[in-house]
Amino acid sequence: MVIRVENLIKKYDERTALDGLNFTVEDGDIYGFLGPNGAGKTTTIRILTGIIRADSGQVIIEGHDVFREIMEVKRLVNALPESNGYYEWMTAYEYIEFFSNLYEEKKSKQGILKLLDDVGLNGKEGHLIRSFSRGMKQRLGIARALINRPKLLFLDEPTNGLDPKGRRDIHDLLIDLNQKQGTTIFLSTHLLDDVERLCNRIAILNYGKIVRAGDLREMKGKGTIEDIFFLSTKEGAQ
DSSP: OOEEEEEEEEEETTEEEEEEEEEEEOTTOEEEEEOOTTSSHHHHHHHHTTSSOOSEEEEEETTEETTTOHHHHHTTEEEOOOTTOOOTTSBHHHHHHHHHTTSSSOOOHHHHHHHHHHTTOTTOTTSBGGGOOHHHHHHHHHHHHTTTOOSEEEEESTTTTOOHHHHHHHHHHHHHHHHHHOOEEEEEESOHHHHHHHOSEEEEEETTEEEEEEEHHHHHTTSOHHHHHHHHHHHHTO
């Protein structure tokens, strides 16, 4: 088991963002974390990656308590940066080199070039990030998230705003990471096409609670992913 979350609660003033969250993620999963905007997906990722603290509950990642052993957890995980996390005056090479220097095991020149090649940016290492399309920036962000060869990769809306080809390219990249490198992926999204193509297990979140969770193939035996999603979020609103 890679992630175990138990009774996670987070409030902002009088608003409850997470209301007793419970779920597990297994080794090798591409785990889809679904929900409408405002359901609590991003808050969950920020807690799991140690950016913010929960009010109560427990998060265990690879046997480590996130609230007590955050440095051990950070060695095992990484996350795709938000859209404003790119230094656009840098080249792609400089960007990866800069973040590589923040880790104990720095990447060599060949290591950086291989990482860029792995995410489909071969030949783009000398290009300024400001010249990149949104899809290329997403690829670069994934390269940054792979610097420490994480066992667990968190992605928050990785294909949001991309055209169909860009989304397909990111899909192919994530499948390759999961199947060839054994990376467990926690994918937060509201895009059902992403879930359909990528995920083996899912949880549907609404109003800070998981309203349905399980094996995606088993769920699809009871209806389309759209039916399952909309029925679950409707039930969660009641």
